[in-house]
Amino acid sequence: MAIIEVSGVRKVYGGRAVVDGVSFAVEQGEIFGILGPNGAGKTTTVECVEGLRIPDAGSVRVAGFDPVADHDRVSKILGAQLQESELQAKLTVREALTLYAAFYPHPADWRPLAERLGLTAHLDARSGKLSGGQKQRLFIALALIGNPKVVVLDELTTGLDPRARRDTWKLIEDVRDSGVTVLLVTHFMEEAQRLCDRIAVIDGGRIAALDTPAGLIRRASGATVISFSPSAPLDECELRALPALASVEYKDDRVTLSGTDDTVNAVITLLAQRHITAHQLRVTDATLDDAFLDLTGADAS
Numbered sequence: 001m002a003i004i005e006v007s008g009v010r011k012v013y014g015g016r017a018v019v020d021g022v023s024f025a026v027e028q029g030e031i032f033g034i035l036g037p038n039g040a041g042k043t044t045t046v047e048c049v050e051g052l053r054i055p056d057a058g059s060v061r062v063a064g065f066d067p068v069a070d071h072d073r074v075s076k077i078l079g080a081q082l083q084e085s086e087l088q089a090k091l092t093v094r095e096a097l098t099l100y101a102a103f104y105p106h107p108a109d110w111r112p113l114a115e116r117l118g119l120t121a122h123l124d125a126r127s128g129k130l131s132g133g134q135k136q137r138l139f140i141a142l143a144l145i146g147n148p149k150v151v152v153l154d155e156l157t158t159g160l161d162p163r164a165r166r167d168t169w170k171l172i173e174d175v176r177d178s179g180v181t182v183l184l185v186t187h188f189m190e191e192a193q194r195l196c197d198r199i200a201v202i203d204g205g206r207i208a209a210l211d212t213p214a215g216l217i218r219r220a221s222g223a224t225v226i227s228f229s230p231s232a233p234l235d236e237c238e239l240r241a242l243p244a245l246a247s248v249e250y251k252d253d254r255v256t257l258s259g260t261d262d263t264v265n266a267v268i269t270l271l272a273q274r275h276i277t278a279h280q281l282r283v284t285d286a287t288l289d290d291a292f293l294d295l296t297g298a299d300a301s
Ligand SMILES: Nc1ncnc2c1ncn2[C@@H]1O[C@H](COP(=O)(O)OP(=O)(O)OP(=O)(O)O)[C@@H](O)[C@H]1O
Pocket: 013, 014, 018, 036, 037, 038, 039, 040, 041, 042, 043, 044, 045
C-alpha cells in the first residue's frame, strides 16, 4: 500500500518549472531514495510532501491526507529532519528533545533515542555549540521523536565522518525494520545503494528513472567491465566484434572492455582460442555512480 503518493507535481519559480510533473508512490515500510544533481528539484519535491511548499499543479497525499489542507494530521504522521536555522542555538540537546516530544500525542522515549544516536554525553550541550555531526544526529532524533509513520531525511549524513555515517545507516535500517517508511534525499551513491529499496533519479525537475538500485545499475551502459594485460597483442577487429561491447580502452599494456556478461564470456573464449593469457584479470560490475552519470549526465558528488 502506498503511504506517499505524488502525482504530477509541478512547482514554478520565476516562470521556470523547477519540479515538472513528478509522480511516484512510496510503499509502506520501504526506504525510498531521491537522487539527483544539484538544483534538480529534490528538496522542492520533498518539501511538497512535507506540506512546506504548495505545488502549482498535481497532488500529494501522505497516508491519504493532503499535507497542506490536512497539515495537523500529516504533522502527526510525518517526521522531518530540521534545517539548521530551525533550531534555537541556546536550547540544550535535552531541552530540544523534551520540547519536541511535547509536540506529539505519542512521542518516543527520548532517552533510548539519544543513546542510539550517541547523544547521551551531550545532553547538556547547547545545540549551537554541537559539532556538525552531533547536530545532524540531533536532527535525526528530532525527526523520530514523534514516533512517525513516515520520516523525511534530506542530506541525512552530510557532514558525518565515515563511522558516524555507517552508524546512521544502521539506525535508518532499524527505523525501517520497525515499520517506519523513510523518504531519503541523498547525494551519496554508496548510501543510496546500501539503504534504498527503490530510488527516483530526478534531473531538471523530472524523474529520469525509478527503480531498485540493482535495476538502475543494470541500465548503465557497459554494466560489466573486464580488464587484463594480454600475454600477446590482440586483434582489435576481433575485440570490436565482441557481443554487447560498449567500449574498448587501451592503457599501457592493459585492455579494458565494458559490456555485459556476454562480452566477458566471449572475450575469455577468444583469449583461449588465440592461446593468449590474461594477466591480472579483473571483472567488475558498474556502480550506482555509473548509472547516475548515464541517467543525468551530471557528476556524482
Ligand atoms: N524559493 C525559491 N525561489 C526561487 N527558486 C527556488 C526556490 N527554491 C528552489 N529554487 C530553485 O529551484 C531549483 C531546485 O531547487 P532544489 O533545492 O529543489 O534542488 P535540489 O535538487 O534539492 O538541489 P541540491 O542538491 O543542490 O540541494 C534550483 O534551481 C533552486 O535555485
